[in-house]
Amino acid sequence: MSAAPFHLAWFLQGSSIQAWGEQWSGNISEEWMSAEMFLDLARSIERACFDYLLIEDSIYIGQNWQNSRDMFLRNGMSVPRQEPSVIAALMAAATSRLGIVPTLSTFAYHPYLTARIVGTLDQVSGGRAGWNMVTGSSDYSGQNFGLDRLPEHDTRYEMAAEYIDVVTRLWDSWEPGAIVADRKTGVLIDPARVHTIDFKGEYYASRGPLNSGPCPQGRPVIAQAGGSAKGRETAARYADTVVAHPKGVQAMKDYRQDVRMRMRAAGRDPDSCKVLFMATPVLANTDEEAQARAAQRGVATTEEVHRRLAQMGWTTNIDFSGYDLDAPVGELTTNGHQSSLANFLKKAGGRTLREAILAYTSHGGSVDLVGTPETVAAQMDEAMQEVGGDGFLLVLPNVSRKTVTEVTDGLVPALQQRGLVRRAYAHKQFRDNLLEF
Ligand SMILES: Cc1cc2nc3c(=O)[nH]c(=O)nc-3n(C[C@H](O)[C@H](O)[C@H](O)COP(=O)(O)O)c2cc1C
Incomplete structure (x- = not known):
């Protein structure tokens, strides 16, 4: 018996110089500005009938190693990266069914601007826009916007709840049918169906209505990624899809059940939000080859260990450069991604x-997904049977046309043969596809 059909999405870690220095990455260091490789990615995953592409974002250059940007700049770690809403618009033009989800951080864009950008994206894509709602987690990013530091972790989520309230009210400021376009009377828009929102909250205020007009989906899709209790609470109240990275099948199952329980408590139908789990398949022609590839990631020079720690420092706001590599990890706290740090500490145990x-x-x-396309399809099937749904968010550390093809033309057909993922889109709009099963 196979799992019920599930959803696939793609996590693009910024429009950037991906796979720099990796094999098969073409002339990416010269061609990245045009975003052509990422538009090809969007076209390819649409051919493979993915639900959506999420464009991750952060708005600063890392400085979490020796209090310097050198490590990040020299190695092109999360830099350069382009404004996601611009890339999202290009992706919308390059596709016709795929959901497009740029990340817009609450501290960096006023809610009116987010409602307008995502609303416009929904219009130009024919109802395929989403918004990855993140609160940001680094003071360096806050400093690019004139803040000394970001608010405390839990306050950020309280602010986010109010922020989402403003955004959704602005999307709702146009009633359905407000554009009457009556040539006889000469009336384009019925003023009685367009409203101010006159919102004055604790953190945000906006008058409205949204001047960009109504969205094809009414409200575009909201994606959410916070894994802490506050993060899940926010997801349960507002999200149409949650992207998460708990470690292991039991943790995945618990996470999903927790979000569903919180949704029920908030009066929502749990099936109206799809929880997708991060996965990085290692694919090859044979299982042995894939296992050898995967094992290679566990072996690294000290220089590479430093790079990985700097990247970990980027998500947790911790500068690990002063720590002894060969001493036990010990206690750590963060005002950054709490769930990432918790996962790391769990893995660390008594290790150095x-x-x-x-x-x-x-x-x-x-x-862990390692093997031929058929082997990995079976592993995904087994995990989903145990977890209960709703699918995976695929992320590759080395996005290239070759690695993307391994997924779209190797793994996805193997999943389709098992009846686990769709072979064709049933609907034109993003949310309708997301709710199809
Ligand atoms: C799959 C996934 C994608 C994420 N994408 C982004 C992103 O694009 N930008 C960002 O600032 N944070 C991103 N985050 C971080 C989350 O928004 C959140 O800060 C993080 O999961 C920690 O949440 P917590 O503090 O509630 O545990 C992502 C997290 C996950 C698991």
Whole structure:
């Protein structure tokens, strides 16, 4: 018996110089500005009938290693990266069914601007826009917007709840049918069906109505990624899809059940939000070859260990450069991604820092997926049967046309043969496809 059909989405870690220095990445260091490789990615995953492409974002250059940007700049770690809403618009033009989800951080865009950008994207894409709602997690990013530091973790989520309220009210400021376009009377828009929102909250205020007009989906799709209790609470109240990275099948199951329970408590139908789990499949022609590839990630020079720790520092706001690589990890706290740090500490156990980062980074995603396309399809099937749904968010550390093809033309057909993912889109709009099963 197979799992019920599930959803696939793609996590693009910024429109950037991906796979720099990797094999098969073409002339990416010269061609990245045109975003052509990422538009090809969007076209390819649409051919494979993915639900959506989520464009991750952060708005600063890392400085979490020796209090310097050198490590990040020299190695092109999360830099350069382009404004996601611009890339999203290009992707919308390059596709016709795929959901497009740019990340817009609450501290960096006023809610009116987010409602307008995502609303416009929904219009030009024919109802395929989403918004990845993130609160940001680094003071460096806050400093690019004149803030000394970001608000505290839990306050950020309280602000986010109010922020989403403003955004959704603005989307609702146009009643359905407000554009009457009556040539006889000469009336384009019925003023009685367009409303101010006159919102004055604790953190945000906006008059409205939204001047960009109504959205084809009414409200575009909201994606959410916070894994802490506050993060899940926010997801349960507002999200149409949650992207998450708990480690292991049991943790995935618990996470999903927790979100569903919180949704019921908030008076929502749990099936109206799809929880997708991060996964990094390692694919090859044979299982042995794939296992050898995966094992390679657990072996690294000290220089590479430093790079991985700097990347970990980027998500947790911790500068690990002063820590002894060969001493146990010990206690750590963060005002950044709490769930990422919790996962890391769980993995660390009694390990040294070097061992812990190798163990943590050599197994990307929620569950290990290693083998031929058929083997990995079977592993995904088994995990989904156990977890109960709703699908996976695929992320590759080395996006290239070759690695994308391994997924779209190897893994996806193997999943389709098992009846696990769709072979054709049933609907034109994003949310309708997301709710199809
Ligand atoms: C799959 C996934 C994607 C994420 N994408 C982004 C992103 O694009 N930008 C960002 O600032 N944070 C991103 N985050 C971080 C989350 O918004 C959140 O800060 C993080 O999961 C920690 O949440 P917590 O503090 O509630 O545990 C992502 C997290 C996950 C798991």
